[in-house]
Amino acid sequence: MSTMIETAAGFGVAEMPVRVDDVMKLLSHVAQVKGMKAAVTHSGRGALLTGASAFVGGILGGPPGIAVGGAVGGLIGWITSGQFKSVPQILVELPAAERQKLGAEAMAVVKNIHWTDAAQLIALVMSNSALTDKLLGVLTTYLTNELKAQIKYGE
Numbered sequence: 001m002s003t004m005i006e007t008a009a010g011f012g013v014a015e016m017p018v019r020v021d022d023v024m025k026l027l028s029h030v031a032q033v034k035g036m037k038a039a040v041t042h043s044g045r046g047a048l049l050t051g052a053s054a055f056v057g058g059i060l061g062g063p064p065g066i067a068v069g070g071a072v073g074g075l076i077g078w079i080t081s082g083q084f085k086s087v088p089q090i091l092v093e094l095p096a097a098e099r100q101k102l103g104a105e106a107m108a109v110v111k112n113i114h115w116t117d118a119a120q121l122i123a124l125v126m127s128n129s130a131l132t133d134k135l136l137g138v139l140t141t142y143l144t145n146e147l148k149a150q151i152k153y154g155e
Contacts, residue, residue: 020103024091025118026125027106030135031087033126038149039084084152087143102142109134 057069094102109131115121125131143149 019118020100020107022115022118022121023103023106023110024099026110026122027102027135027139028088028091029122029126030132031091031139034136035154036087036139036151037084037153038087038090038143038147038151040090040147040149084150087139087151090143090147090149098146101146102139105138105142106135109138 051070053072054066054070057065057067057072059065061068091099091102110121110125113121113124113131115124125135140151143151
């Protein structure tokens with residue numbers, strides 16, 4: 001949508017600012033409709049937990065304590081590593097810079113669509129299966145490549 005504005009050189013066309021929040025709402029909606037869940041791996045957290053457990057075990061039990069502590073820490077890290085969360089929740093928790101990055105990638109798909117609010121954008125995209133599939137691809141690629149997440153669909 002364009003608006004006529006007065007500039008120093010006369011009248012010109014000003015494009016509406018791109019709204020990343022609308023696109024993030026769209027991505028959340030697509031993920032919700034598809035029932036997407038993702039498990040983000042935290043290998044650093046698991047390694048830290050294993051190392052700390054081995055250290056404590058070593059202090060308390062000597063060399064056998066290191067083995068037991070490392071095994072217990074590794075087991076706890078493994079149990080907590082594969083927890084699936086809904087993708088809309090993951091999107092809400094993204095840092096601002098990551099939201100901008102994902103928003104920019106998704107914006108490339110919807111750049112030729114003119115909308116007034118998130119509800120209209122969602123309606124326009126969801127009525128076009130090709131656009132929905134492209135956005136799903138952007139979201140899936142982002143989750144697997146940037147967040148190193150495992151993804152599952154449906155319940």
